[in-house]
Amino acid sequence: MYxxxxxxxxxxxxxxxxxxxNPAIFNNRAAxxxxxxxxxxxxxxxxxLQPCRNGEITVRIVDLCPGCGANQFDLSQEAFSMIADPNAGRIQIDYNQ
Structure with a gap:
């Protein structure tokens, strides 16, 4: 696997x-x-129509998502599929550190 x-x-x-x-959170690798x-x-x-799955996940920041907006993260496929239907592609989120 690559x-x-x-x-x-x-x-x-x-x-x-x-x-x-996203670039603001990543803050030149500070995150x-x-x-x-x-x-x-x-x-x-x-x-x-109903992409969300119950619960929340905890992820570790490992990279910059240059195309992500202010309230966006690019989650690994495994992390995304734990909180949402992978077919949704994008979802609305709440997050905190």
Whole structure:
């Protein structure tokens, strides 16, 4: 399996509960290693009408998501699928550190 290097940890394995942070949160690598609790709150499109699954997850920041907006994270597939239907692609979230 090919694994891309992360901005924070290179090729070091950080597990699957990981995320890339938007530029403001990433703050020039200051967020590396921080943990965020993330919960799905709703849909962003008409594709999947009820994408959320119960509960919240905790992810570790390992990379920058340059295309992410102010309240966005790019979650690993494993992390995303724990809180939402993967077919949704994007969801609304609440998060805190």
């Amino acid at each position: 694994r891309a290097a992360s901005s924070c940890y290179g090729f070091q394995d950080q597990g699957v509960m990981i995320a890339a942070a 590396c290693g921080r943990r965020y609790r993330i919960r799905c709150t709703g849909r962003t499109n008409l594709g999947v």
